Each structure stands twice: as structure tokens, then as C-alpha cells.
Amino acid sequence: MAYNKNTYLLIFLPLAVLLYHLTPKKYRYLTLLAMSSIFFWSISGPLFFWAVYTTVITWAGGVLMDGLIRKNRLLPRELRSKPKELKKRLKRIAGAAVFAVVFALAALKYTNFTIELVASLIQKFCQNVTPGFAGMGSGPATVPVVSIAAPIGVSFYTLQAVGYLLDVCWGRIEAEQNPLKVMLFMIFFPTLMEGPILRWEDAREQMFAGEDIHEVNLVLGSFRIGWGLFKRMLISDRLNTAVGILFQPNSGFEGIMIFMTGVIVTVQLYLEFSGTIDIVLGSAQLFGIRLPENFRQPFLAKSAAEFWRRWHISLGSWFKNYIFYPVSASGLMKKWNKFGRKHLNSYVTMVVTSAICLFPVWMLNGIWHGPKWPYILYGVYYFLILLAEVMMEPLEKRLAGKLSLAWDGGLVTALRRIRTILIVLIGETLFRADTLADFGTMMKNLFTVPFRKDFPEALTRLGLDTGDWYVIIIGCIVVFIVEGMMEKEPELFTRLPERPVWQRWPVYYALIFSIVIFGAYGDGYLPVNLIYAGF
Amino acid sequence: MPSRERGERMKMTKGWKMDDGNLSVKITDRGRQFLRRGAFFGILLAGLVLPGIIMTPEKMIKYGLAMGRNRVFSEIGNQEKESIDVLVLGDSESYTSFSPLQAWGVHGFTAYNGGISGGTILESESVLGETLKKQSPRLVLLETHCLFYGNNGKHKTSHLTERLYNMFPLLRNHNGWKSTFRRVGKSSFKGFHINGTVKPVNALLLGKKKSTKISEINLESLQAMKKKCEERGAKLVLYSAPSPKCYTPERTGVLRKVAETMGLSYIDLNSRTREMCIDWTMDTRDHGDHLNISGGQKSTAYLGDWLVKNYDLPDRRQSRLAKKWNRDYQHYVEVTGRAMQRVLIAKELKRVNDFGFPE
Numbered sequence: 082m083a084y085n086k087n088t089y090l091l092i093f094l095p096l097a098v099l100l101y102h103l104t105p106k107k108y109r110y111l112t113l114l115a116m117s118s119i120f121f122w123s124i125s126g127p128l129f130f131w132a133v134y135t136t137v138i139t140w141a142g143g144v145l146m147d148g149l150i151r152k153n154r155l156l157p158r159e160l161r162s163k164p165k166e167l168k169k170r171l172k173r174i175a176g177a178a179v180f181a182v183v184f185a186l187a188a189l190k191y192t193n194f195t196i197e198l199v200a201s202l203i204q205k206f207c208q209n210v211t212p213g214f215a216g217m218g219s220g221p222a223t224v225p226v227v228s229i230a231a232p233i234g235v236s237f238y239t240l241q242a243v244g245y246l247l248d249v250c251w252g253r254i255e256a257e258q259n260p261l262k263v264m265l266f267m268i269f270f271p272t273l274m275e276g277p278i279l280r281w282e283d284a285r286e287q288m289f290a291g292e293d294i295h296e297v298n299l300v301l302g303s304f305r306i307g308w309g310l311f312k313r314m315l316i317s318d319r320l321n322t323a324v325g326i327l328f329q330p331n332s333g334f335e336g337i338m339i340f341m342t343g344v345i346v347t348v349q350l351y352l353e354f355s356g357t358i359d360i361v362l363g364s365a366q367l368f369g370i371r372l373p374e375n376f377r378q379p380f381l382a383k384s385a386a387e388f389w390r391r392w393h394i395s396l397g398s399w400f401k402n403y404i405f406y407p408v409s410a411s412g413l414m415k416k417w418n419k420f421g422r423k424h425l426n427s428y429v430t431m432v433v434t435s436a437i438c439l440f441p442v443w444m445l446n447g448i449w450h451g452p453k454w455p456y457i458l459y460g461v462y463y464f465l466i467l468l469a470e471v472m473m474e475p476l477e478k479r480l481a482g483k484l485s486l487a488w489d490g491g492l493v494t495a496l497r498r499i500r501t502i503l504i505v506l507i508g509e510t511l512f513r514a515d516t517l518a519d520f521g522t523m524m525k526n527l528f529t530v531p532f533r534k535d536f537p538e539a540l541t542r543l544g545l546d547t548g549d550w551y552v553i554i555i556g557c558i559v560v561f562i563v564e565g566m567m568e569k570e571p572e573l574f575t576r577l578p579e580r581p582v583w584q585r586w587p588v589y590y591a592l593i594f595s596i597v598i599f600g601a602y603g604d605g606y607l608p609v610n611l612i613y614a615g616f
Numbered sequence: 617m618p619s620r621e622r623g624e625r626m627k628m629t630k631g632w633k634m635d636d637g638n639l640s641v642k643i644t645d646r647g648r649q650f651l652r653r654g655a656f657f658g659i660l661l662a663g664l665v666l667p668g669i670i671m672t673p674e675k676m677i678k679y680g681l682a683m684g685r686n687r688v689f690s691e692i693g694n695q696e697k698e699s700i701d702v703l704v705l706g707d708s709e710s711y712t713s714f715s716p717l718q719a720w721g722v723h724g725f726t727a728y729n730g731g732i733s734g735g736t737i738l739e740s741e742s743v744l745g746e747t748l749k750k751q752s753p754r755l756v757l758l759e760t761h762c763l764f765y766g767n768n769g770k771h772k773t774s775h776l777t778e779r780l781y782n783m784f785p786l787l788r789n790h791n792g793w794k795s796t797f798r799r800v801g802k803s804s805f806k807g808f809h810i811n812g813t814v815k816p817v818n819a820l821l822l823g824k825k826k827s828t829k830i831s832e833i834n835l836e837s838l839q840a841m842k843k844k845c846e847e848r849g850a851k852l853v854l855y856s857a858p859s860p861k862c863y864t865p866e867r868t869g870v871l872r873k874v875a876e877t878m879g880l881s882y883i884d885l886n887s888r889t890r891e892m893c894i895d896w897t898m899d900t901r902d903h904g905d906h907l908n909i910s911g912g913q914k915s916t917a918y919l920g921d922w923l924v925k926n927y928d929l930p931d932r933r934q935s936r937l938a939k940k941w942n943r944d945y946q947h948y949v950e951v952t953g954r955a956m957q958r959v960l961i962a963k964e965l966k967r968v969n970d971f972g973f974p975e
Contacts, residue, residue, distance in 0.1 A: 087776050087777060087780070088776065546794065548791075548793065549794075582652070586656065590660070590663070593660065593663075594663060597664070597786060597787065597790055598786075598790050598793060599790075599793075602790075
């Protein structure tokens with residue numbers, strides 16, 4: 082079952098809404114939990130128990146820390162622990178719990194990668210050893226590579242668990258005493274596969290309130306789901322065949338076709354991910370739960386840093402809250418800043434500070450996406466780009482001033498946007514490449530002379546016909562016009578039911594019938610798997 | 617708000633309202649809402665259902681609106697009654713390896729290739745069902761690659777999708793708009809696909825290990841197809857098209873066992889490529905996955921001979937069907953000739969590359 086499948090949209094989701102409606106208000110969160118558990122089990126089977134394991138650790142860790150804080154508060158002032166001592170004890174509990182949940186994630190997702198890495202190092206030094214699958218020795222001596230399956234959404238709910246534990250430890254939130262509520266927070270079915278990564282504050286008020294099913298929520302939720310399907314089925318699913326061909330090893334594409342590969346894969350990835358998030362937000366809205374947005378017109382960003390504040394927002398803000406800020410506020414950084422200001426100039430201090438704070442964020446970001454070298458290099462790539470932006474910005478501002486160009490003016494903004502899009506195109510090509518060697522070959526082939534060799538004949542070899550290209554281009558124009566409108570009016574969709582019938586009905590019908598008629602389904606199309614569900 | 621007004625308001629929202637005990641009724645807010653919702657879903661339902669009345673298989677093919685895998689259903693449905701001797705089924709391996717019109721030209725029996733791109737065995741079963749409504753083929757040839765497709769719950773989804781398609785034919789035929797962009801004169805050669813591209817076998821692309829597992833559901837479908845054929849007096853024959861990318865000796869070994877267990881005939885063309893004179897540098901269009909026109913002609917010639925030798929197939933070249941089939945055959949020969957030109961050019965280029973220009 083996946084969010085874009087008939088079984089989810091036509092059977093599971095309506096059934097969940099119906100059962101939720103029939104349950105007494107007080108127990109509605111239990112209905113959501115039961116449906117989320119069924120959803121999880123239908124995809125991952127007994128691996129569901131890994132989610133139970135993480136929930137138990139998270140809940141117990143939270144309750145222990147909360148107990149400690151409450152107990153300390155109840156004691157007479159003279160008997161209370163000193164703040165430093167209390168903090169130390171809280172940190173110890175949070176550290177152990179975070180270690181336990183992160184260890185499970187690492188064991189499930191990175192064991193093979195680590196073994197293969199060690200094996201390849203051993204192989205480099207001892208030529209008779211090769212990595213192979215367990216029980217299938219492929220050489221004279223074999224280092225076993227065990228096939229480990231990971232439960233769905235493990236990377237997402239682990240980050241939620243870590244965030245929850247740290248928030249309790251830092252006194253930002255009170256721990257939840259009911260383990261079933263913590264479980265629902267972890268595996269709420271709309272967010273399970275692709276996020277957004279929730280914080281406890283996002284869920285606490287709405288998820289357990291058991292709000293009634295309202296017509297307005299049904300309309301808004303369904304419309305949002307429809308919009309997500311529009312993005313996926315008209316464009317992203319249609320491009321799937323082309324992306325498969327473009328990324329085949331030895332595909333032989335060169336010059337402008339490599340550039341087109343970057344454009345096509347970026348459009349596909351964005352519309353797949355943001356379309357799925359629309360389905361996720363719409364599904365939650367049916368139950369009256371408004372989840373935080375995960376995208377905000379990323380291609381209007383003027384820098385890579387801004388791009389990451391608009392793309393996969395929940396992941397970016399998780400790293401900001403739980404890695405970047407703690408590193409920036411650490412004692413070591415304070416000491417460095419003090420030293421830098423005293424002995425070096427402020428520019429050097431600022432650049433070094435940025436480098437130290439950004440490095441763990443981007444390394445972890447790359448590793449979080451999965452055990453593959455292109456993902457790790459993807460993290461390194463953005464670390465270097467963001468660092469370069471920090472270093473270049475003062476110089477660029479000075480240059481713009483010398484050329485009498487306003488920093489926020491049209492020309493500079495346009496140039497900055499173009500540069501950001503080029504950075505993103507390279508990043509997404511790297512992200513989608515199977516191996517670093519494939520990415521290297523593509524980058525080499527980009528500069529083949531003549532640049533426009535075989536173009537546009539090569540476009541006809543991508544498994545799409547003229548009609549498909551028309552739908553893709555018109556679909557993209559519609560998406561980007563709507564996104565442009567949403568940049569000015571973020572509540573564009575929410576206000577739709579307030580519009581008169583003659584305005585809103587045509588919009589509803591246009592959305593439904595464009596999916597029905599122009600959607601890439603059935604007839605020889607292969608829908609894209611939920612790409613982020615693999616992370 | 618005064619209590620009387622509030623009471624009035626509540627009455628208004630409860631549905632239909634009686635005026636001072638009179639029989640006349642006014643539509644209240646709630647009633648209006650109900651009507652509005654009804655109108656919305658009524659229009660939506662009409663938009664989904666009404667096109668289905670027009671979109672019958674006959675009309676779809678008549679006006680050239682049927683596309684892709686739906687086209688197969690429409691075209692088979694529109695073949696003249698009792699005019700097909702051999703029905704070929706499977707995925708793309710089938711419609712690139714057996715040409716019905718070539719078999720007509722050489723042997724005189726009639727065939728139709730109902731292969732579907734990426735078609736599952738469930739889809740082949742559906743095509744067989746559609747064909748048997750109007751035809752009584754003597755032989756049903758199933759290309760075996762589709763047997764190795766994993767099921768992964770696809771059958772369950774397929775059934776749900778199939779039901780939706782039957783309820784709303786617009787969904788099945790939604791790609792009809794694409795016919796606007798279709799090149800005029802593009803014909804279907806009784807289901808065979810003509811392709812003159814030459815892309816030699818690349819050993820690097822063939823290295824992957826292939827699963828030899830045939831799922832229970834696929835075997836059940838095969839059994840169901842066998843039963844359907846037996847009921848209609850047709851023989852089900854399995855064949856594996858030449859494709860180094862799709863087949864390995866392990867796979868054909870498994871297929872031989874399946875055929876033996878089920879009492880079916882099986883011919884593996886991969887083990888006969890030498891007899892067929894298949895040249896893997898010239899006869900494939902995509903590095904050993906599918907045959908191009910040159911390879912397709914060779915495999916059709918071999919398979920046609922084998923069928924005529926082993927089964928009782930009629931020569932209909934003197935029958936009433938001949939006029940129409942001969943006309944299609946002439947067109948097929950013309951188009952094949954053009955596609956073969958491309959293969960010959962590629963052959964010449966390769967020769968020049970290997971040995972240089974002639975002195």
C-alpha cells in the first residue's frame with residue numbers, strides 16, 4: 082500500500098475516516114493508532130516491532146526525565162539537586178535513549194554498507210577476500226554481506242523520537258505519559274512513509290483532540306490530495322520512463338542531454354516528493370489535523386541556503402534545531418568565537434564558525450538519506466556550496482555596490498535564482514545517480530562538443546511521445562503558476578471553499594478530469610515508487 | 617440573538633420547512649446544501665459515466681481513439697469473426713518475435729499477436745478471454761517472459777483497477793486524446809511491432825543474475841488459460857523468444873519443467889539461435905532485450921515452420937479472407953522493406969568500421 086495507490090485512496094483512507102467518525106471522541110486517537118498499525122503492518126509485516134521498540138524507548142526515556150524534573154520540583158528548595166547536576170542526569174537519560182533508537186536505525190540501515198566498506202578496504206590490502214551475500218561465497222574467502230530489511234519510515238520516526246527526547250531533556254516540552262499517544266505520534270499513517278518529520282508540538286494539540294469530521298476539512302483535504310495526484314500522475318509518473326532511460330549505465334547521452342537529465346530528474350523528484358506531501362497533508366486534513374508544510378516554492382530561492390529553507394522544510398529545521406544550534410551554542414564554539422574576535426578578523430571567525438557548524442549538519446543529512454556514496458557526496462556538495470555562499474556573500478554585495486546594482490533588485494535576484502537552480506540541478510543529478518562513477522561519467526559527457534549533438538532527436542528516445550511532452554510542459558506551467566500565486570497568498574487553497582460556486586466548481590472539475598484524462602496510469606506507464614519512502 | 621429568532625434559525629437548518637401548517641414547502645439552508653452536493657456529484661458522475669456509452673471497443677477502434685494496451689483489446693474485438701487460427705500472447709517479447717503477416721505470406725495461416733508492453737499473465741488471460749468471444753483459434757502461443765513477473769500484490773490491485781475500468785470506461789480509454797498527435801498512417805500489423813533500430817548486445821548489460829521463480833499466482837493464471845483453451849478446443853503452447861537479456865539456461869530449464877508438469881508443449885528459441893542465424897550484433901534493437909525487424913523475421917520464419925510441421929494449421933490463401941489479408945500483407949512488406957533498409961545501413965557501417973572502405 083502506498084499513498085498513490087487505489088487501495089489507499091479508495092479503500093483504506095475512506096474506511097479510516099468512517100471508523101474515526103463512528104468512534105467516540107475520546108477514543109478517536111486509538112482508531113488512528115489502529116489504522117496506522119494496520120498500514121505499517123501491511124507494508125513491513127513483523128518489522129512493525131522495531132517501531133514498537135523505538136516507541137517504548139522514547140516513551141520510557143521521556144517519562145523518566147519528566148519524573149526526575151517533577152520530583153526535583155516537589156522537593157523543598159534546600160533538598161533540590163543543583164541545576165547543573167539535574168541537567169547532567171537528564172542528559173545521561175536522554176543520551177542513553179537517543180543512543181538506543183539511533184543504534185536501531187544504524188543497525189537496520191547501515192550494517193551492509195559498513196560491512197561492504199570494511200570488506201572493500203580489506204580487499205584492497207588482501208586480494209583474496211571479496212564481499213558477497215551470506216551463503217553465496219563469490220571468491221576464495223568471503224566477507225558475509227547480510228541482507229537486512231528495514232521497516233518503513235524508520236529514518237523519519239527515528240528523527241521524531243530523537244527530537245522528542247531532546248525537547249523533554251531541554252525542558253521545552255512535558256513528556257507524554259500515555260505510551261499509545263507516543264506511538265501514534267511516531268507512526269501516524271499519513272506521515273509514515275515520507276514525513277513531514279513532526280515535532281511533538283505539531284502533533285500534541287490536534288492528533289489527540291479527536292476533532293469531528295467537518296465538511297470543510299473533507300473538501301480541503303480531498304482538494305489537496307487531488308493537487309498532489311495532479312503533480313504526480315500528470316508529470317512525475319510520466320517522466321519515470323525517461324528518467325530510467327537517462328540514468329541507465331552507458332546510456333550514451335552527451336552535452337545538452339546531460340543538462341536535460343538534470344532538469345528532468347529535478348522536476349520529477351520535486352513533483353513526486355511535493356505531490357506525495359500534498360497527499361499526506363490532505364489525508365491528515367480529513368481528520369482535522371493540519372500538519373506543517375514541507376515545501377514552499379523552492380525554485381524561487383535566491384541561494385542554496387534559502388533553497389533548503391523551502392525544500393524538505395521539516396528535515397532542514399530538524400537539523401537546525403537539533404544539530405546546528407547545539408553545535409553553535411556549545412562551549413567549544415563560544416571559546417573559538419572569543420579567540421577569533423581577539424586574534425583574527427571577524428570575517429575569518431565567521432567563516433570558520435560556519436564551517437564547523439555546517440559540517441556535521443550536511444554530513445548527517447547525506448548519511449540520513451541512505452547508505453550510498455552519492456548521498457554522502459550530496460551532503461558534502463551542499464556543505465561546500467553553503468560554505469562558499471557564506472564566504473562569497475560579502476564580496477558579492479560589494480561587487481553589486483560597485484556596479485551600482487541593488488542587492489534586492491530584479492537583475493541581481495534573477496541572476497542569483499539562476500545560479501541556485503544550476504546548483505540544484507547538479508545536486509539532484511548526483512542524488513539520483515546510482516554510483517559516483519555514473520555521476521562522474523555524466524559530468525564528463527556534459528562538456529562534449531558539439532553541445533547540442535543529437536538534440537532534439539535524443540528526446541524522442543526517452544520513451545515519451547509528443548502528447549506526453551505537451552502534458553508535461555503544460556502541467557509544469559500550471560504547477561509553477563499556482564506556486565507563484567501561493568508565494569503571494571499562502572492560504573490560497575484554504576480560501577477556496579469561500580469562493581462562489583461558479584468559481585470553485587470549475588476548479589474542482591478541472592482538477593479531477595485533468596487527472597482522469599491526462600494522468601499517466603494504466604496504458605504502459607509505470608508509477609514512480611515513493612522515492613523518499615526508501616530513505 | 618432573541619430566542620424566537622434563534623428557534624426560527626434552528627428550524628431553517630433542519631431541512632424542509634412547513635409554512636404555518638400549509639402544504640407549500642421552502643428549501644431551507646440545509647436542503648439547499650443537500651441539493652448543491654447532489655448537483656456536484658451528479659455532474660461528476662455524469663462526466664465519468666457518459667463517455668463510457670460512446671467509448672465502446674468498436675467505436676474506439678473505428679475512430680482511432682484506442683491507444684496502447686487498450687488498443688489490443690479493441691483490435692482483437694474488431695477482427696472478423698472466426699478469422700484467427702493462432703493467437704500469440706505475452707509481453708513485448710512476443711510482439712517483436714512473431715509476425716502474423718509474415719506467417720500469412722509464407723504459410724497462409726492467420727494469426728494475431730496480442731502481446732502487451734510489460735503485460736502480465738493476468739492481462740494475457742484477459743486478452744485470451746476477449747479473443748474467445750468471437751474467435752476459435754486452434755493454437756494459443758504464450759511467450760513465457762511474463763511468467764517471471766513478480767506478483768507483489770499486483771493482482772489484487774489489478775482486480776480493483778479492472779472493476780473501476782469496467783464501471784468507468786473513460787478510465788480505460790483515457791489516453792484517446794493522444795491520437796491527435798499520432799502520425800497518420802501508422803498501422804498495427806496484426807499486433808506485430810516493426811522496428812529497424814540496431815543496438816548490438818552489450819555483454820556488460822547482460823551480467824545480472826535472473827530470478828527463476830515463477831509465482832503461484834502466475835501458475836494459477838497459466839492453469840486457467842490452459843483450461844479456457846481446452847474448453848474451446850485450442851492447444852496452449854509455450855515459447856521463449858530469443859533474448860539474452862531475458863533468458864538464461866536456468867530460466868528455460870524451469871520453464872521446461874513447468875511445461876512438462878502441466879502437459880504443455882514448449883519451444884525455447886534461445887537454444888536455436890544458430891539454426892535461426894540470429895546475429896546479436898545486428899538483430900536486436902536494444903542490446904539483446906528485444907529483436908528488431910531483422911531478428912523478428914528470422915524468429916517468425918523458424919517458429920512458423922515449426923508450427924506448420926507440428927500442428928494442423930490451414931492454408932487460407934484461397935479463402936474469402938485472402939483479399940483483405942493480402943492487402944495488409946502488401947502494406948506490411950512495404951513498411952518492413954523500409955525498416956530493413958535501416959538494418960542494412962547499420963550492417964554496412966559496421967562492415968566499414970571493421971574492415972574499412974572497399975578498395
